[in-house]
Amino acid sequence: MEDYEVTVPLQSLxxxxxxxxxxxxxxxxxxxxxxxxxxxEGDQTYSEKPGHNFILTASYEGLDASSYDALVIPGGRAPEYLALDETVIALVKEFMQSRKPVASICHGQQILAAAGVLKGRKCTAYPTVKLNVVLGGATWLEPDPIDRCYTDENLVTGAAWPGHPEFVSQLMALLGIQVSF
Amino acid sequence: MEDYEVTVPLQSLxxxxxxxxxxxxxxxxxxxxxxxxxxxEGDQTYSEKPGHNFILTASYEGLDASSYDALVIPGGRAPEYLALDETVIALVKEFMQSRKPVASICHGQQILAAAGVLKGRKCTAYPTVKLNVVLGGATWLEPDPIDRCYTDENLVTGAAWPGHPEFVSQLMALLGIQVSF
Incomplete structure (x- = not known):
């Protein structure tokens, strides 16, 4: 998974x-x-370097999805692989069917497409993931500028980590988290 | 500067x-x-790999510090170098003298020590920066566990990026930002 995309939402929340x-x-x-x-970095698509080693905070086996209020799916190259995991697909379906907030960024939407939960939804993703999203039955929303995120009912989607401020903010809104100064 | 330490506080705020x-x-x-x-990664001190290229949002020259409410100093190896820059020292002194919130993490406290603003203050830092902090006249607060941060009047300090949740939360408190669910 992408280094910023797992840690910024985690630590922000x-x-x-x-x-x-x-x-x-x-x-x-x-x-x-x-x-x-x-x-x-100026190439035609993104570059990749090794990032931080991310330490998981909980065990996957025996996870009780019903005890969580929302699901966040980071991007990177992991979603292409995780989209093949039937337990991941089941988890995503559970959150989407219960209408709980789901926030997915970048290549994370490959998992949503694989789970068949994008039919009739409006969303964005990393531009090269548009094919998955459209084949998955969603209406494509252009991430223009690249940091623009969209909320469609319980679903927040963004194109890449520059969109984190909107991504986290829109997830906060779905969770009913209010900020005052 | 350290990749998480510049981007997590930025995007969180x-x-x-x-x-x-x-x-x-x-x-x-x-x-x-x-x-x-x-x-x-299991070595006796931290490892280093190249991170994201961070894009600055504003120009340093002509910066009006009085128009900002707070200063955040990320860690990494940059502070060792930036501590030699007289304009950086002046900027830090201005924030500390005005008692505006200053949040500094990891090696960022090398800049605070160089600015002479730690005399009589209580703070933490990355453990190997303890020497700078103590020679700078501060009382050392042990970052135990490593993600523990401390607030001393207008100053928030932390030891490293695992402390971001407390670091950002304590800065939010100094800024009067309140969260409700």
Whole structure:
């Protein structure tokens, strides 16, 4: 998964006082997931460098999805692989069918497409993921500028990590988190 | 600077609706600063890998510090160098003398020590920066566990990026930002 895309939403929500668990199939609390730094360095698509080693906070096996208020799906190259995991698909379906907030960024929408939950929905994604999204039955919303995110009912989608401020803010709104100065 | 330590506070605060500018001496809006991924991979001190290229949002020259409510100093290896820059020292002194919130993490406290603003203050830092902090006249607060941060009047300090949730939360408190669910 992309380094910023897993840690910025996690730590942003934790700073607000939310309890957030990070999980991955076949892994348990304390296990490490390597991350990737995806960046835009003048080439025709993103570059990749090794990122931080991300430490999972909870175990995947036995996870009780009904005890969580929302699901966040980071991007990177992991979603292409995770989209093949039937337990991930079942988890996504459960959140979408219960209409709980689901926030997915970048390549995370490959998992939504694989789960068949995009039919009739409006969403964006990393531009090269448009094919998955459209074949999955969604109406494509152009991420223009690239940091623009969209909310469609319970679903927040963004194109890449520059969109985190809108991404987290729109998820906060769905969760009913209000900020005052 | 450390990759997480510049982007997590920036995007977390932006998600709350704050206007945040990122600057660096001799650089202007749109310029790139390379970042470093500092991680804890079982060696006796942290490892370093190249991170995202961070794009500055504002120009350093002509910056009006009085128009900002707070200062955030990320860690990494940049502070060792920036602590030699007289304009950076002056900027830090201005924020500390005005008692505006200053949040500094990891090696960022090297700049505070160089600015002479730690005398009589209580703070933490990355453990190997303890020498700078103590020689700078501060009382050392042990970051135990490593994600623990401390607030001493207008000053928030933390040891490293695992502390971001507390770091951002304590800065929010100093800024009078309240969250309700």
């Amino acid at each position: 934790q700073a607000l006082g939310c309890h957030v668990d990070a999980v991955s199939p076949k892994k348990k609390a304390g296990d490490i997931c390597p991350t990737a730094v995806h960046d835009f | 932006q998600a709350l609706g704050c206007h945040v500018d990122a600057v660096s001496p001799k650089k202007k809006a749109g310029d790139i600063c390379p970042t470093a991924v500092h991680d804890f």
